[in-house]
Amino acid sequence: MSTAPVVLVTGGAGYIGSHTLIALHEAGYAPVVVDNLDNASLRAIERVRALTQAQIPFHQVDLRDGPALSQVVAQHQPQACIHFAGLKAVGESVAQPLRYYHNNLLGTMELLRVLEEAECFHMVFSSSATVYGDAQEMPLTEDVPLSATNPYGRTKLFIEHMLFDVAAAQKRWRCMNLRYFNPVGAHPSGQIGEDPSGIPNNLMPFITQVAVGRRPHLQIFGDDYSTPDGTGVRDYIHVVDLAKAHVAALAALPKITGCEAVNVGTGRGSSVLEVLRAMEAASGRAIPYQVAPRRAGDVAVSYADPSKAQRLLGWQAEHDLTAMCQDAWRWQEQNPQGYAG
Ligand code: NAD
Ligand code: WQD
Numbered sequence: 308m309s310t311a312p313v314v315l316v317t318g319g320a321g322y323i324g325s326h327t328l329i330a331l332h333e334a335g336y337a338p339v340v341v342d343n344l345d346n347a348s349l350r351a352i353e354r355v356r357a358l359t360q361a362q363i364p365f366h367q368v369d370l371r372d373g374p375a376l377s378q379v380v381a382q383h384q385p386q387a388c389i390h391f392a393g394l395k396a397v398g399e400s401v402a403q404p405l406r407y408y409h410n411n412l413l414g415t416m417e418l419l420r421v422l423e424e425a426e427c428f429h430m431v432f433s434s435s436a437t438v439y440g441d442a443q444e445m446p447l448t449e450d451v452p453l454s455a456t457n458p459y460g461r462t463k464l465f466i467e468h469m470l471f472d473v474a475a476a477q478k479r480w481r482c483m484n485l486r487y488f489n490p491v492g493a494h495p496s497g498q499i500g501e502d503p504s505g506i507p508n509n510l511m512p513f514i515t516q517v518a519v520g521r522r523p524h525l526q527i528f529g530d531d532y533s534t535p536d537g538t539g540v541r542d543y544i545h546v547v548d549l550a551k552a553h554v555a556a557l558a559a560l561p562k563i564t565g566c567e568a569v570n571v572g573t574g575r576g577s578s579v580l581e582v583l584r585a586m587e588a589a590s591g592r593a594i595p596y597q598v599a600p601r602r603a604g605d606v607a608v609s610y611a612d613p614s615k616a617q618r619l620l621g622w623q624a625e626h627d628l629t630a631m632c633q634d635a636w637r638w639q640e641q642n643p644q645g646y647a648g
Contacts (some may be wrong), residue, residue: 317342319342321391327549328363346395352365430478434467437463483569489548501546542576544572552616555620
């Protein structure tokens with residue numbers, strides 16, 4: 308029987324989760340996936356199994372189904388949990404706030420209850436730079452006051468508070484709230500990647516869909532920000548680097564007490580036009596665009612101070628924007644219709 312530490316990965320069939328399964332396997336962990344497939348395809352799991360040559364267990368379970376979740380935890384007895392499962396579309400959360408609160412908050416509460424019962428007290432949670440609200444001072448450090456500008460962001464904020472509270476009440480808890488900046492890119496194999504349903508909300512999948520011919524042009528939301536070229540600036544982080552940050556966070560849990568929040572970004576900002584040009588170079592295709600009005604709720608600039616991740620996790624990003632675009636393009640070109648193709 309294998310002695311690899313078992314890690315429960317909620318939302319493991321999703322974009323970031325599927326990449327993290329590979330990083331966990333490579334680092335000698337035994338991941339077990341729980342996902343309701345609400346925003347994912349079983350093909351992602353099949354492809355991860357093929358890439359790793361490992362029979363990663365998969366359970367199609369909704370986190371809010373306590374008895375089913377308890378059964379999975381009793382069967383596999385995980386030593387830690389990486390909690391990705393949640394709904395993540397900002398605009399949808401404004402239109403359907405109760406669905407977001409129900410899914411993200413109740414799902415997490417049920418998960419924490421089941422893990423406590425099983426005495427599994429180690430957690431890495433998918434938080435987001437969205438918890439910095441519209442903070443203006445760059446780079447963003449973890450001690451910037453937190454706020455939220457939409458229901459999705461509020462679920463992340465509430466869950467961070469929830470984890471601080473449970474860790475204060477039960478001293479065996481160790482939680483790492485990883486605040487991701489803008490995850491992009493794909494596994495270099497081109498076998499797994501981001502596969503948004505419907506029209507992509509985020510820049511990178513929209514750009515790759517234009518490059519591959521699925522959409523006629525990109526709309527650039529505002530070119531009159533006070534940034535070097537007038538377009539919005541973000542800290543894009545390669546999903547493979549992000550996956551490795553989770554492995555580093557797991558390894559660092561024993562040396563912390565309670566909860567810690569850690570930024571996961573590169574520390575470098577890129578503008579929309581820079582991303583577009585980098586994708587044109589990676590794909591060898593022209594990417595037509597039109598300038599549109601600013602999108603409500605967008606900030607001009609957002610990038611991380613990632614020095615705490617370096618100090619606490621011994622982690623730093625390794626991939627640059629060129630690699631992010633090359634890998635995102637390889638995935639899109641090989642899978643023009645995503646997993647459905
Ligand atoms: P994703 O939608 O690809 O993955 C989330 C997974 O969770 C999906 O596979 C979905 O089916 C599953 N899921 C949702 N609700 C569930 C439930 N109640 N029970 C079981 N499974 C459920 O998203 P992603 O981009 O991989 O993001 C993963 C996490 O990281 C999310 O919590 C997201 O909010 C957070 N995050 C994402 C980004 C980003 O830009 N992608 C940025 C910051 C934070
Ligand atoms: C990036 C830049 C847009 C699309 C969102 C969430 C955040 C986090 C990551 C989960 C901005 C511009 C975009 C388009 C454009 N998710 N843009 N045309 O808004 O930084 O963050 O995803 O936690 O919570 O808010 O990312 O990729 O949507 O936008 O011009 O079609 O690209 O204005 O400057 P964002 P994004």
